[in-house]
Amino acid sequence: MNVVVIGGGPSGLAAAEVLSDAGCDVTVIDRMPTMGRKLLMAGRSGLNLTNVEMGPSLLGRYGAAAEWLAPALAAFSPSDMVHWAEGLGQRCFTGSSGRVFPDAMKASPLLRAWLRRLAEQGVQFRTGLRWTGWNAQGALRFDGPTGEECVTPDVTVLALGGGSWARLGSDGHWTQVLLTRGVSVAPLRPANCGFRVEWSSAFRERFAGTPLKRVTLSFGGEKSRAEAVITERGLEGGGLYALAAPLREAIERDGEVVLRIDLRPDMDVTTVAERLSRVRARESLSNRLRKALPLPPVAVGLLREAGEVPSDTGALAHQIKALPVRLVGTDTLDRAISTAGGVRQEAVDQRFMLRALPGVFVCGEMLDWEAPTGGYLLQAVMATGRAAGKGALAWGREKNRWPEPVA
Template identity: 55%
Template sequence: MRVESIDALVIGGGPAGLAAAEALAGAGRAVVLAERMPTPGRKLLMAGKSGLNLTKREDPAQFRAAYGATAPALSPMLDAFGPAEVEALAEGLGQPVFAGSTGRVFPRAWKASPMLRAWRARLEGMGVAFRTGWRWTGPGWRFDAPDGPRALAPGVVVLALGGASWRRLGSDGAWAGWLGAPVAPFAPANGGLRIAWSAHMEPFLGRPAKGIRLTAGPLTSRGEVVLSREGLEGGGLYEVFPAVRDGAPLMLDLAPDRSEAALAGRLSGKASTANLLRRAGLDPVRAALLRELSGPPPRGPALAARIKALPVPHEGPRPMDQAISTAGGIRFDALDEGLMLRARPGVFAAGEMLDWEAPTGGYLLTASLSTGAWAGRHAAAWPGPPPG
């Protein structure tokens, strides 16, 4: 097999890989980007179907807090390429952005495809060569390509292979078995919970329960959940998902704007349960959720207490491949300050390959772009011998 010598190799065409390729090319490196799918950014395209949430405008300390225990490791990268830089990236690609009432930032085109097309065109103009349909097959830089097996001899490498969810979109986590670096086990993040609904919930499936508070262990969120056919999902759940995944009970407050005492006052009297729930301010979806999860609702003060602290029995998270993202990946102590693998000099890693997680809301994409740009800049300055 002929071995092709190249200057810089990026494996993975998601946001982190594209950001790494731009940083490398901007520093004057000749970049080959290998992507296993027919086109880059497949997972990003799927996320953009419901509106591409690029990042979030909020206090920097609050933004960092979304990354939990990994915030200190990510902070230098977010300082260098954070929410403002993500917005500038989109604007520079001809995609004006706007912020919603919660601070979440979206392109005005709403979708991911215009931004991806413009970004690929810009990268190709910078000399980046895209090799699509190229699947990395393991140790060494060998690939299954559309025209048969291929081998590359790069001067430096950035890996941006994703986590282990949505295999059909290109990320399966297979690299964890051959990379030769300490990898924290993968686990679902931003995923749904399995609940076997009774038949009377059928009219409510697919509808959101809005304006609730969710609590699991030390985590709490205020938002909504969607009653899917499989169970629960949605942004409110994703913020507390790490604690639920680790075994903490999930509790719902269906009336977070009223105290338990105020609710008890509204729930006195001999009215029907349906009328009492209306007095409590519960819409039909939250009322159905209460009946489903608590059995026959109690009366009086006990009903107020149940509305304020409703336990959610469930059968655990849905399969990891159905999660929006994954926890786990290459441990930060296996990387140097430039995101180079200590065990493999000249090989850098970025994006969901790294051991961090965050809820949806712009945090996932921002950190993927941030770590990609960081790894690309440090890879561009790599002075050592080619990676083996």
């Protein structure tokens, strides 16, 4: 069976691995000069492969898409991910937060070993070709350096990613191609993204790039204790990404939202007030907060950004424990770590084959799901890629394009 996989990121390579291991003739085509560019970018600060969470706890990270993704995640679990990586010579370790990393921390050794193994299995790689859809005869169309090329495989796997970090390859152009073919696609939206705040120029100039450490962020009854970073545009960071979905939905509905920041989550409000009361009232605000708690300059700046700082000790303590920050929008889609939206569940069957286009399978971030950072993104990307590969094998056998495996 001849298979073309369009997209050389983790989901496409995972599908190619399953298909080539079964003996299919597989060609992976990508518009970028090399494979796995977004994976390499993700690994620059430490490649988070997966998370040790299992069962309902793991599925809960995928929100409304949990039931849909459950079979794929069961077939390729976090422990399977670790076994796979170690099979490529990349030993792994688990951090204190449950996140799993290769010992090398980087993506490049793993990607090199993976591409080498795929090549040994007969996978062909072609780069610099941009997929533009199908021609009237049903062949895949590509724009390349020498003009248009057309290819007619037995099976196609689409693994084109979402719409973030377009310069690495995933620019979301495929949404219009599939919509014209009658495929239901939810609009792509930022996920695991920063949010815009209308900082004063003085605050922005002084604190852009400054981290907020040991804080708790809360919104709508949900809390996230992790770092955030002040940016010129607003706020970003892991603590914010965990709340990104409800924050985004509320902003789309109401135009803006108020995020609460607990600047001293390790103290209750009574302790904060008691410590503030020990410092002489005639001290400047900065000195008072530094001596009593202590709070760094960026926290003091945030208190001032929120409006008039309360002079009453009790009121100031409550402000410190629930500082309001007004978010007026998400950062741009291209700057998001990942995207929400994509091919809707009803547009594919249980094998991730497009109902409107038999023989065409979809996986990874092209599908309409989202998850927080922490290993959950790559886990589902790989799991759906492998599931699409297995689905393509099953469909090929049903259509007598590939024989049943020999017992």
